[in-house]
Amino acid sequence: MNTITINGKAYSVGEDELELSLLDYLRERRFLPGTKNGCEKGLCGSCTVVMDDKAVRSCRLAVKKAVDSSIVTIEGMEGPGGELHPLQKAFISSGAIQCGFCTPGMVMNAYALLLRDPNPSRDAIRKAMRGNLCRCTGYQQIVDAIELAAKIIREQELSPRAGCFSR
Amino acid sequence: MSFDNAFRNDARAKATGRATYADDISYAGMLHAVPVYADYVAAKDMRVEATEALAYPGCVRVITVADVPGVSTFGQIEKDYPIIASSRVRSWGDVCAIVVADTRDAAKAAAALVKIRATAIKPVLTMDEALEPGAPVVPAYGDSNIVVHHRLRHGNPDPVFASCELVLEEEFETQAIEHAYMEPETAVCVPRSDGVIEVYGSMQHPFSTRRFVAALLGEPLSNVEVYTISVGGGFGGKDDNAAAVCARAALAARLTGRPVKLRYDREWSFRETYKRHPYRLRYKVGVSSEGRVLAVRATMHADSGAYLSVTPWVTWRSTAQCFGPYAIDDIHADVYGVATNNIFTGAMRGFGAPQVNFAVEQLMDMAAHKLKIHPLGMRRINMVKQDSTTVTGQKLTGHTVSLEEVMNRVVHEIGYRKKYEQCSFGKSEGDELYGIGLAISYRGASLGAEGMDFCSSIISGQNDGSILLEAGIHENGQGSESTMCLILADELGTDIKRIRYRRSSTSSIPDGGTTVATRGTIMGGSAVVVAARQYRQLLAEHLAARLRCEPKDVTFHDDKIWGLNFEYSLTWEEAMRELFLQRITPYAFGTFQAPPVSWDDTNGQGDAYFTYVYSCQAVELSVEKKTGKVKLLNIVAGHDIGKAINRAMLIGQMFGGVTQGVGMALMEEFVREGGKTSCLNFDKYQIPRMTDMPEMTGIIIENNDPNSLTGAKGIGEPALELIAPAIGNAIYNATGIRYRKMPIHISPEDLA
Numbered sequence: 001m002n003t004i005t006i007n008g009k010a011y012s013v014g015e016d017e018l019e020l021s022l023l024d025y026l027r028e029r030r031f032l033p034g035t036k037n038g039c040e041k042g043l044c045g046s047c048t049v050v051m052d053d054k055a056v057r058s059c060r061l062a063v064k065k066a067v068d069s070s071i072v073t074i075e076g077m078e079g080p081g082g083e084l085h086p087l088q089k090a091f092i093s094s095g096a097i098q099c100g101f102c103t104p105g106m107v108m109n110a111y112a113l114l115l116r117d118p119n120p121s122r123d124a125i126r127k128a129m130r131g132n133l134c135r136c137t138g139y140q141q142i143v144d145a146i147e148l149a150a151k152i153i154r155e156q157e158l159s160p161r162a163g164c165f166s167r
Numbered sequence: 168m169s170f171d172n173a174f175r176n177d178a179r180a181k182a183t184g185r186a187t188y189a190d191d192i193s194y195a196g197m198l199h200a201v202p203v204y205a206d207y208v209a210a211k212d213m214r215v216e217a218t219e220a221l222a223y224p225g226c227v228r229v230i231t232v233a234d235v236p237g238v239s240t241f242g243q244i245e246k247d248y249p250i251i252a253s254s255r256v257r258s259w260g261d262v263c264a265i266v267v268a269d270t271r272d273a274a275k276a277a278a279a280l281v282k283i284r285a286t287a288i289k290p291v292l293t294m295d296e297a298l299e300p301g302a303p304v305v306p307a308y309g310d311s312n313i314v315v316h317h318r319l320r321h322g323n324p325d326p327v328f329a330s331c332e333l334v335l336e337e338e339f340e341t342q343a344i345e346h347a348y349m350e351p352e353t354a355v356c357v358p359r360s361d362g363v364i365e366v367y368g369s370m371q372h373p374f375s376t377r378r379f380v381a382a383l384l385g386e387p388l389s390n391v392e393v394y395t396i397s398v399g400g401g402f403g404g405k406d407d408n409a410a411a412v413c414a415r416a417a418l419a420a421r422l423t424g425r426p427v428k429l430r431y432d433r434e435w436s437f438r439e440t441y442k443r444h445p446y447r448l449r450y451k452v453g454v455s456s457e458g459r460v461l462a463v464r465a466t467m468h469a470d471s472g473a474y475l476s477v478t479p480w481v482t483w484r485s486t487a488q489c490f491g492p493y494a495i496d497d498i499h500a501d502v503y504g505v506a507t508n509n510i511f512t513g514a515m516r517g518f519g520a521p522q523v524n525f526a527v528e529q530l531m532d533m534a535a536h537k538l539k540i541h542p543l544g545m546r547r548i549n550m551v552k553q554d555s556t557t558v559t560g561q562k563l564t565g566h567t568v569s570l571e572e573v574m575n576r577v578v579h580e581i582g583y584r585k586k587y588e589q590c591s592f593g594k595s596e597g598d599e600l601y602g603i604g605l606a607i608s609y610r611g612a613s614l615g616a617e618g619m620d621f622c623s624s625i626i627s628g629q630n631d632g633s634i635l636l637e638a639g640i641h642e643n644g645q646g647s648e649s650t651m652c653l654i655l656a657d658e659l660g661t662d663i664k665r666i667r668y669r670r671s672s673t674s675s676i677p678d679g680g681t682t683v684a685t686r687g688t689i690m691g692g693s694a695v696v697v698a699a700r701q702y703r704q705l706l707a708e709h710l711a712a713r714l715r716c717e718p719k720d721v722t723f724h725d726d727k728i729w730g731l732n733f734e735y736s737l738t739w740e741e742a743m744r745e746l747f748l749q750r751i752t753p754y755a756f757g758t759f760q761a762p763p764v765s766w767d768d769t770n771g772q773g774d775a776y777f778t779y780v781y782s783c784q785a786v787e788l789s790v791e792k793k794t795g796k797v798k799l800l801n802i803v804a805g806h807d808i809g810k811a812i813n814r815a816m817l818i819g820q821m822f823g824g825v826t827q828g829v830g831m832a833l834m835e836e837f838v839r840e841g842g843k844t845s846c847l848n849f850d851k852y853q854i855p856r857m858t859d860m861p862e863m864t865g866i867i868i869e870n871n872d873p874n875s876l877t878g879a880k881g882i883g884e885p886a887l888e889l890i891a892p893a894i895g896n897a898i899y900n901a902t903g904i905r906y907r908k909m910p911i912h913i914s915p916e917d918l919a
Binding site for chain 1: 173175177178179180181182183184185186187188190191346347348349350351397398399400402432433643644645646815816818819821822823824825826827848849850854856857858860862863
């Protein structure tokens with residue numbers, strides 16, 4: 001049987017679901033609409049989720065390629081008591097959210113970045129995030145947010161791991 | 168930089184993925200609809216053959232114009248936009264049919280089987296073609312491709328040119344721009360048992376949407392209830408088409424009796440929706456030897472495309488602000504909207520000002536260089552000051568005219584004077600050329616003489632001391648709801664946690680006008696103040712006895728209601744209980760009417776706007792000699808917005824606007840090829856990325872505006888309208904070459 005782990009919980013994948021895009025599967029079959037569909041061609045980054053600690057575009061990834069992997073979506077970032085991940089807190093306090101449509105993809109790509117680099121420079125943040133488009137903010141407060149979250153995680157010696165792992 | 172005071176009522180929902188956008192809504196038994204386009208730019212005798220599509224498994228219905236119970240064409244000014252096209256095709260974006268099926272996949276597959284047949288006719292593709300005598304007339308109404316002509320006559324420039332030291336005659340060109348909001352259009356429509364159609368849509372104006380829906384259905388406005396949900400950006404772009412998407416879904420829901428979702432692919436969104444108007448601007452500018460602009464003649468043509476939308480209003484703003492923030496005694500302008508068979512054009516953040524500023528702010532630098540005057544001095548001599556008279560004959564009184572202060576602040580922050588001396592002007596030892604450039608603007612706040620301007624707000628106190636608030640301004644992602652909450656908390660002296668912004672619907676609050684024209688904060692915020700004043704008065708009258716004072720002595724602060732000398736106070740819970748015992752409803756409805764404006768269409772003279780936002784933006788950049796590639800190094804944006812209400816969001820508006828302006832200046836062009844386009848997604852249509860932007864600095868300048876009850880003006884559009892000419896000026900100061908066309912593309916040969 002094919003299984004897929006989403007936000008720390010294992011699901012069996014039906015035969016009819018293997019050809020779906022991971023984006024459609026998450027939104028339509030697992031009822032996780034936080035992952036957004038902006039272009040369906042892997043061009044805007046709104047659908048970014050983290051698969052085995054790496055950011056992927058869920059619109060261009062078939063479910064069959066995600067079998068046996070561990071996926072984290074925006075819905076898995078909160079802790080068991082609903083406490084926000086430092087990235088989420090920083091996006092809020094830095095004013096990095098306007099329309100919010102790019103936010104889940106931004107947070108997830110930033111999460112993958114912080115897993116591999118706990119202390120990225122502003123330049124490194126911009127380079128890592130350049131595939132995620134935002135039309136509202138001009139990006140600067142998003143860079144501020146990621147920098148702030150990284151700093152808080154380091155200084156307070158927090159786990160950068162998404163909250164779903166501690167459930 | 169981080170903001171402890173960043174406030175958004177929807178921040179947690181958006182940070183956790185719980186915010187509900189249209190595509191996140193589903194209903195049991197919901198059908199899916201998709202549009203069908205014709206591969207024609209201009210055609211007649213269009214007909215839809217649907218037999219094969221209807222036979223496709225899961226296909227429920229193919230809707231054509233014959234199924235429309237109301238009117239099939241609608242619009243904000245002229246009702247010419249085909250929500251569903253009839254026999255005549257006027258653009259490649261026309262929707263000819265709607266296919267409804269059990270699933271989205273089935274709907275798409277069936278749509279591919281719909282055959283559209285028509286007789287192609289010769290399209291009108293450029294403004295020059297459209298203006299030729301005997302050219303085919305594109306619009307359904309009227310008998311000319313000139314769909315609007317605004318005139319401005321202030322003094323008489325022609326005799327003055329002869330006495331000018333310098334006369335510049337220049338032409339500039341700007342491009343079509345796609346709004347490129349991250350969320351494509353989507354609508355979910357639900358037929359309710361009481362006969363009402365509920366609409367949940369990705370649109371930026373619920374009342375405009377309601378008008379489109381009701382027109383197509385042929386039903387009264389009261390039959391349609393449009394709800395506010397999270398919207399993934401608009402920037403002026405989610406009006407006509409987004410409303411039409413809702414109308415199409417509503418018709419499908421009405422005809423099938425089931426909930427219907429119509430979600431747009433990005434390709435359909437780019438293909439169908441209106442763009443920013445491309446302009447051609449011709450200027451003749453006469454300047455004295457001291458740098459005083461003595462005479463201006465301006466002629467502008469804006470490509471309106473196949474449908475009118477708001478072209479008359481966009482071009483009106485270009486007319487009222489036809490020569491930047493400068494007081495000119497002798498100036499004539501003629502601004503034309505021209506119909507073609509291109510994808511139509513309409514509202515986009517900036518609304519007829521970015522195009523004009525691109526020309527004017529470069530002309531100022533060009534004149535300064537020719538006369539060997541400093542660009543700052545050139546601006547200082549000509550800019551509007553307190554009590555200046557604008558080109559529309561309006562005396563700038565009743566608010567602080569702070570343009571010089573704003574320019575000084577930006578010049579100081581970026582170090583313009585010293586850096587200007589270091590510009591390359593085409594010569595440098597290294598691989599790169601360096602330049603700094605700046606631009607200034609003023610922007611009439613809100614609609615001005617473009618339309619009726621008023622807005623309302625409702626405050627409803629609850630038994631437990633919590634408060635429900637709504638205003639006739641729509642949340643498009645800019646943070647208007649948060650602003651309204653902050654204003655009310657300030658007016659009532661309450662903890663903001665008491666206030667819940669009520670997600671409005673068109674049936675719960677009166678039409679407060681469109682959330683456009685940088686009018687959200689000034690109009691919605693003022694309406695909240697009016698309602699709050701009434702609410703305080705109501706409470707004061709009925710609580711004074713309990714507080715052992717006169718109603719006039721009751722005050723509201725520190726989350727309580729107070730009597731004289733702080734001797735007695737009531738918590739909000741106690742106050743609400745007291746009102747209940749007196750059988751008084753704690754409720755207020757307030758309307759704010761914009762201060763009067765005036766306009767004479769014959770000569771373009773009048774008090775165009777009741778107040779103005781003053782702005783200056785400056786940019787440093789380098790140009791790589793080998794490739795012509797522009798790298799932005801630093802941007803400073805300064806705006807007098809009256810009063811800052813939500814600083815983090817204000818700065819975010821500045822940065823976001825600047826970034827859209829950078830896209831316009833250097834990257835973006837919605838290419839039109841024979842009326843069609845290959846720009847259908849973010850591969851062919853590039854918008855600025857994180858690596859394209861430098862670190863920016865936003866300067867908030869506050870001169871409380873007495874025309875606004877909060878003192879605040881607005882920031883949405885001023886932020887976007889002037890970085891492009893600043894970049895143009897910086898590129899000239901780097902390369903010694905003047906670029907008159909956007910997007911600016913520097914080829915290595917230019918630099919050889």
